[in-house]
Amino acid sequence: MRPRLRFLEPVLVERIVEExxxxxxxxxxxxxxxMVARLEELGLKVDGSSGRLKMSSEFIDSGIESAPSSIELxxxxxxxxxxxxxxxxxxVPGSSALKILDRETNEMRGPTSRDLAEYVxxxxxxxRISYLSTAFVPQDIPQEVADAWRLYxxxxxxxxxxxxxxxxxxxxxxxxxxxxxxRSGKEELIAKPLAIFTCCPNTPLRWGVDPLQNxxxxxxxxxxVEIVPVLLLGMISPATTVGALVLHxxxxxxGLALAQAVRRGTPILFGxxxxxxxxxxMTNPMTAVxxxxxxCGYAQIAEHLKLPxxxxxxxxxxxxxxxxxxxETGIGAFxxxxxxxxxxxxxGMLDYVNCFSLEKLVFDDEIVAHAQRFIRPVGIKGDxxxxxxxxxxxxxxxxxxxxxxxEHWPEELYLPGPMVDRTNWDQWEERxxxxxxxxxxxxxxxxxxxxxxxxxxxxxxxxIQGLFHDTFDGKLEMPEY
Amino acid sequence: xxDYALMNQLVFxxxxxxxxxxxxxxxxxxxxxxxxxxxxxxxxxxxxxxxFKRNKIFVPEVLLAARAMKAGMSVLEPLLTACDGDAQRxxxxxxxxxxxxxxxxxxxxGMMAEGAGFTVVDLGTNTSAEEFIAAVREHDALILGxxxxxxxxxxxxxxxxxxxxxxxxxxxxxxxGAPVGPEFCDEIGAHGxxxxxxxxxxxxxxxxxxxxxx
Ligand code: B12
Numbered sequence: 110m111r112p113r114l115r116f117l118e119p120v121l122v123e124r125i126v127e128e129x130x131x132x133x134x135x136x137x138x139x140x141x142x143x144m145v146a147r148l149e150e151l152g153l154k155v156d157g158s159s160g161r162l163k164m165s166s167e168f169i170d171s172g173i174e175s176a177p178s179s180i181e182l183x184x185x186x187x188x189x190x191x192x193x194x195x196x197x198x199x200x201v202p203g204s205s206a207l208k209i210l211d212r213e214t215n216e217m218r219g220p221t222s223r224d225l226a227e228y229v230x231x232x233x234x235x236x237r238i239s240y241l242s243t244a245f246v247p248q249d250i251p252q253e254v255a256d257a258w259r260l261y262x263x264x265x266x267x268x269x270x271x272x273x274x275x276x277x278x279x280x281x282x283x284x285x286x287x288x289x290x291x292r293s294g295k296e297e298l299i300a301k302p303l304a305i306f307t308c309c310p311n312t313p314l315r316w317g318v319d320p321l322q323n324x325x326x327x328x329x330x331x332x333x334v335e336i337v338p339v340l341l342l343g344m345i346s347p348a349t350t351v352g353a354l355v356l357h358x359x360x361x362x363x364g365l366a367l368a369q370a371v372r373r374g375t376p377i378l379f380g381x382x383x384x385x386x387x388x389x390x391m392t393n394p395m396t397a398v399x400x401x402x403x404x405c406g407y408a409q410i411a412e413h414l415k416l417p418x419x420x421x422x423x424x425x426x427x428x429x430x431x432x433x434x435x436x437e438t439g440i441g442a443f444x445x446x447x448x449x450x451x452x453x454x455x456x457g458m459l460d461y462v463n464c465f466s467l468e469k470l471v472f473d474d475e476i477v478a479h480a481q482r483f484i485r486p487v488g489i490k491g492d493x494x495x496x497x498x499x500x501x502x503x504x505x506x507x508x509x510x511x512x513x514x515x516e517h518w519p520e521e522l523y524l525p526g527p528m529v530d531r532t533n534w535d536q537w538e539e540r541x542x543x544x545x546x547x548x549x550x551x552x553x554x555x556x557x558x559x560x561x562x563x564x565x566x567x568x569x570x571x572x573i574q575g576l577f578h579d580t581f582d583g584k585l586e587m588p589e590y
Numbered sequence: 591x592x593d594y595a596l597m598n599q600l601v602f603x604x605x606x607x608x609x610x611x612x613x614x615x616x617x618x619x620x621x622x623x624x625x626x627x628x629x630x631x632x633x634x635x636x637x638x639x640x641x642f643k644r645n646k647i648f649v650p651e652v653l654l655a656a657r658a659m660k661a662g663m664s665v666l667e668p669l670l671t672a673c674d675g676d677a678q679r680x681x682x683x684x685x686x687x688x689x690x691x692x693x694x695x696x697x698x699x700g701m702m703a704e705g706a707g708f709t710v711v712d713l714g715t716n717t718s719a720e721e722f723i724a725a726v727r728e729h730d731a732l733i734l735g736x737x738x739x740x741x742x743x744x745x746x747x748x749x750x751x752x753x754x755x756x757x758x759x760x761x762x763x764x765x766x767g768a769p770v771g772p773e774f775c776d777e778i779g780a781h782g783x784x785x786x787x788x789x790x791x792x793x794x795x796x797x798x799x800x801x802x803x804x
Contacts (some may be wrong), residue, residue: 154718207741207769276742317691318716345694389785391698428740463741463768 111196111486115403115409115449122413125351129358137163138310138363139511142278142318142533144325151370151476157559164366170364174185175373178415180333180451182240182270183301185291185501190270193417196258196449198484199239200477201272203458204307204466206245215429217464222590224245225259229266230560231467231553232457237477238470241274242340244457244482244576249588252276254577257283261573262293262590265503265565272335272454274307281326282307283576288332290572299331304584305452309337310360312345328368328462331386333376333451334451335419336364339494341393342400344386355404357381361407365416378452379411380419393461394426396437401444408448417451421462423473423480424455430469430546434459438469438477440520446480458579468549471556482523490517592616594629597662601634602653606661612684613662628787631662632707636730639706642788649698656705663707679709680798681731685717685759687746692739695767696785699735702787703794707731708723719746719753726754726761732801733794748778755779762797766790 140148140162145155148162170421179194191199209220225247232238243259250258256276263271264287275281283305285298292298308324311317316324327334336361340346346353361379368375383404385397394400404420411418423442427433438455445453456466456473489515491496501511508514525531528550532540543551547558565573577585592615592763594631609631616626641647663679670679684700685753693715700710711729713721717736725732734754738744748766754763765774765785775783783798784790 229727239656248741252745254739276740312690319689319691341694386649388643388650389642391695391788461768476735 135162137161139315163248172369180376193451204242210466222588226590233267240270326481328375329372335378335380336379341386342578343447378419382421419452424458442480597630598634610661682733684735685713685733686715690743696737698787
């Protein structure tokens with residue numbers, strides 16, 4: 110059996126879902142912007158004076174029914190890459206930080222395109238980072254196209270699928286066109302998704318102009334959407350777990366149902382980034398223990414509804430790669446893995462998803478290895494009954510050369526990479542007393558050396574860059590990367 | 591003589607009804623509006639601010655106190671507007687800039703500023719330069735507060751600052767939000783930056799004081 114964390118009574122899960130649906134049918138969601146007309150064309154009734162759209166239980170149920178329980182992601186070449194379903198857990202770097210922690214100076218600064226390309230080259234080689242994300246936003250490109258630009262840099266340097274999202278109302282169209290260059294067209298992009306996009310409702314229960322347009326356009330392009338409400342417990346959410354779960358679930362289901370109304374079968378991840386609200390500092394820690402409970406709780410609800418899940422976990426709100434960063438990321442990664450979350454966005458992220466660190470990413474890759482190993486199914490492996498093994502141990506004083514050990518230890522006993530120090534004191538001194546930071550920096554250099562991905566053909570670069578030039582009437586100066 | 595110590599305590603406790611009735615009582619006794627405002631309400635909020643800084647009370651208590659202060663203000667407001675200009679409350683026009691929907695931080699700044707005695711005109715999210723300027727003119731605002739949380743939208747702050755300058759609007763422009771900082775503030779020629787709601791209020795007070803003395 111696979112180790113698993115479930116702490117909501119099944120009846121409570123059902124009550125939360127029922128209450129969420131009741132909220133949607135009685136209060137509905139506020140929908141705004143030009144896409145409201147689109148929803149009305151689809152037969153949805155938006156109240157003219159309040160702008161609210163009430164959703165019946167049948168409408169929600171039909172949405173849940175048509176949303177796939179399994180999402181397959183394909184790489185840039187169209188090869189199958191990852192299957193997001195059941196209890197398969199994947200970890201991806203957190204997305205869209207404003208800053209990076211410069212690995213030479215250990216100071217926070219604004220990122221460049223070169224930094225992003227470098228990140229992709231490192232992340233591409235990290236074994237447990239299942240696919241990529243547009244981890245931070247280069248500042249050397251006009252910001253109105255920064256969302257698409259970072260997606261381009263990812264796809265130019267790695268074959269892996271990418272978690273991303275648009276920053277403006279019109280962002281999805283440009284980004285979807287960019288993705289479709291890697292397929293024969295829209296149909297093939299729908300059949301073989303290359304990216305997941307984040308869409309965030311505005312808590313409470315509001316699909317504002319940009320998010321609604323993004324959601325509708327993702328659905329039209331068949332781009333899998335992770336719906337990510339950001340509740341701040343006690344501020345824009347009930348402070349308690351169950352109340353927060355009701356609001357969170359209502360928001361996810363509202364987005365899911367809208368996307369299904371636009372195009373049935375749109376892949377949806379039941380996502381989230383709940384945080385506590387710090388009643389003194391007014392910050393929003395996603396690693397707060399109460400937030401962790403909401404994350405794990407909604408994972409159980411997603412499982413109940415047979416929907417793939419996503420979460421902003423396995424990250425830290427610390428400023429640097431210090432003990433706080435280690436403990437927050439480690440706890441988050443284990444809880445996410447134990448909750449069976451299919452796509453965990455977090456590794457590399459610091460400071461309330463504001464700052465990305467490459468050092469942290471290579472360290473987190475090791476945390477992920479631990480979490481993934483912990484959730485391997487536990488079963489009998491030639492060790493029950495156990496008498497003969499004990500007899501051998503007593504006879505030989507050890508089991509190092511026992512047939513059972515030889516057969517099982519390579520699978521059972523994990524030897525961590527250099528990010529975890531398992532030397533004794535003298536061994537460590539002999540090796541020149543490397544600090545965690547030294548080891549991370551070395552690892553980054555190693556990954557950069559090992560990096561090998563076929564470059565994109567020149568004509569494809571040209572076509573994609575054309576998208577950016579078009580926006581600026583050919584006057585855009587491409588940053589170097 | 592009204593019991594200002596009691597009034598301060600009731601503001602501190604967030605007791606709206608009592609604060610309102612004591613404020614009315616003080617006026618009935620014929621006390622000066624400015625005196626009631628300063629000694630009854632603002633002095634109470636001052637303790638609130640200090641205790642908040644010392645971690646003795648938290649955001650909810652501050653907002654409850656601010657609400658009680660507002661209840662008292664509702665009594666004083668008509669009289670204040672009627673009397674001479676400088677006793678009127680200072681107005682802040684606040685909004686999240688165009689293209690941006692993040693408003694949690696902006697709302698907190700607004701609530702805290704109201705608690706400190708400012709009148710806050712909240713323009714909501716997705717606010718254009720024209721809307722900011724029109725509201726500043728309409729309400730005779732001393733401060734224009736802008737919030738942005740996206741790298742795509744922070745650049746719009748410069749558009750607003752430029753428009754304010756071009757149109758010769760006399761207002762102090764303050765900015766805040768995760769992607770911006772003091773350097774960016776200088777770069778775009780805004781007048782002040784603050785990292786959180788508590789320091790935002792300090793900033794507003796400083797700017798208003800500087801305007802009054804200058
Ligand atoms: C909550 C949140 C949301 C909520 C917003 C809800 C709401 N009603 O505001 C939702 C889920 C809707 C959302 C949506 C999006 N978000 Co968002 N969001 C956040 C998050 C996690 C927290 C922001 C917050 O509320 N913090 C708590 C408050 C209290 O703090 P604050 O805002 O910093 O405010 C304080 C100070 O800055 C200051 N202050 C603020 N304003 C002002 C003004 C003045 C005048 C002064 C003096 C001071 C001041 O005082 C405040 C109180 O102390 C941030 C990450 C982060 N930690 O900042 C991302 C973040 C800002 N979002 C991000 C993104 C990408 C988005 C989306 C584009 C995602 C998408 N693809 O759909 C959309 C944007 C849609 C749009 N057009 O605006 C990115 C930005 C990336 C970038 N490079 O620009 C961030 C950094 C997260 C990330 N890494 O992905 N988001």
